[in-house]
Amino acid sequence: MRPLLKRWIADHRGAGAVEFALLAPLFLILVCGILVYGVWFSLAMSVQTLATDSARAALAGLDGTERVSLAQSFIQRQAPNLGLDATLTTSNVTEASGAIRVVVRFDASRHPVMAMRGLIPSPPQTIERTAIVETN
Template structure:
């Protein structure tokens, strides 16, 4: 019985060697995918916050119709906005500014939400549609 010496296998030339190519491809693809997912999260949160602010303004304007004078309307608006934003996960009620105005028989409720103090929107690499969300709702008061 003859023992043959161990002959190492011939390695392919470097340009044909595909070992490690998956690691190189992942090094390019993973940061792009993470950035894409993070961008989706940020923009989705921004649009959800804008929707919550608009709904709170709509509810407050509808509630203001029940008020008999300006002071009662403002109290109803503030109460309605606080109730609407209490359950909103994407909006900090402390950062929302409420203003109202009466022009002839049209009552306007305006909500401004400052995003510069919200940590999720401060530490982003993507530009937001706006750093402040401003939404209005108008109702007509028939008894004015």
């Protein structure tokens, strides 16, 4: 019986398959994390770009009402160009004390890549970015 046990312990066939079975789930979780967070950071940069560009576009207005209107229409027009769904994008534009404040929120929970967020600790589902431009 001893030679059979020695031979079984010394046999390395299938070791690669066992190692793969142990490491593959960890590797897949790591790849999913990189993908989810990479897409989330890309969306966050798009939201920030939309906020800053809409605040700059609002400077062309002659009064507060026109500036707010310009910023909101810019957001609705440009959101698709930045890879954002305009229906999931909300904004709040205010002008006070010689400054225009634009807050843009994007609901990232419906983004296709965010479906993998159950595998890893997920980033926030709502991305909110603010831009302030002085009018003086």
